Amino acid sequence: MHRPLPAVPMHEPQECADGLGFPGCHPKRIPRSEIASYEGRIEYWDRDTETAMVCEPTTTYHERPAQALAQLAALIGAVRGSPIETFGTCDLLMRDGEGESWRILQADQTVFLHPATTRPQGAAIEVLGGHLPDVVLEVDHSTDSRGGKLSLYFDWGFPEAWIEVPETGNARRPGARMPGLTIYLRQASGWQESGASRAFPGWQAHEIHSAMNEGSFSRRTLAAVAGVGRALGDREGTAPSEGPVSDAVGRPVRDAAVRRVFAHRGLALSQGTLAALGDRSVEEAVGAALSCRDEADFVLRLSPDFARL
Structure with a gap:
């Protein structure tokens, strides 16, 4: 177990003022008066410093796995018999004691297994008082989420996090990381790496990685997806x-x-x-x-x- 894994050495690592590491990102000032209307992509924003960590530009290599997961989740929901919804990179919002925006994370994909009862009701996913996603996905094409973001996901109570290093486009990837998917399951003492998802029973990390990197879903992937959908249906009676x-x-x-x-x-x-x-x-x-x-x-x-x- 760990909370979280120490980040591998990166080229030109960046940190927020609070010491959280966001390798591959650079700081950008976004005043608190402008954050609600800001439409760009961010990794993290902190009100106290009015600083966001951003990673630009966004590439097709980065976007493909997250979009593929949305399609795979929809297939699993169809086989299960009830829908699964994904909400992409919407804000994961932590408020302070006065109800004001304090910190914001944006994942690359957010998955809700039971949207009928857990679907976000506002413009953001509220970390306190709302329902957290069953899975958050980070795609580390040119970043390393194992430092600041994974630590915050644990601190904020997220149950399961996936970090995907895609097969393509590794020319911009800092460090010497190999392609693959790592699944982190929440335990009382910290994150635990797992070879399979808890949210999607029976779905192996290597199967998910392959599926998110295929140009079109293979017969093997579709068979695995059907099995996960049936397992969810059996578990939930749907x-x-x-x-x-x-x-x-x-x-x-x-x-x-x-x-x-x-x-x-x-x-x-x-x-x-x-x-x-x-x-x-x-x-x-x-x-x-x-x-x-x-x-x-x-x-x-x-x-x-x-x-x-």
Whole structure:
């Protein structure tokens, strides 16, 4: 266990006035009177010093993993039978005792497993008095989040943090870090590294890293995602695979899951095929979508009756 890992030596490390390290970033003054309207990306902002730590420019290498996670989470939610939402880089806001903005973090991706009850209600995710994300993702393309940010995530009570070092674009990466995903799980005494997620049961760090770096999701990734969705559904009693899908809510969830799988595999899918699914379960439909060669094979795998449509 650790709280947090010591940062590896970096080129031109930067620190805030409070001693928190943000390697790869540089300070920028943002007055407290302007922070609410500031629209740029920041890593961290402190009211006492009116200083933000920023990292510019933002590249496609940096953005790809976070966007991929949003798509993967949506697929998992569809298989589970209830949606999962992501909120990107919105403010993670810590207020002072007077209710005023004190410190702000921005993750690269924030994941809420149960948005119906935990979705942020305002412009920011409130650290005190609100619901924290189930997972925060940091993408260290040209930064190292293992210092200041990971320490703050623990201090602020976050349950699970992922730090991803992407496969591509390592020319700007400080230090000698290798690509990969590290999962940190909150324990009473500090962060504990784990080979698998707690929020997404059974999802291995190496599987997540591969998925976030694929140009299009592979069959192996989609199979892993389907397994995580089923595991979540079994754990929470929301699995849509328990019986036929016959209601107005279940069918859109199933059809959306099938569309996403076909889209990520680069396969064509007609509306007529979706309309002909009838009451087939999410597990049946997604399983066929994951394993089929094309739309015609998808139809055949579900039922011989489809072949005559």
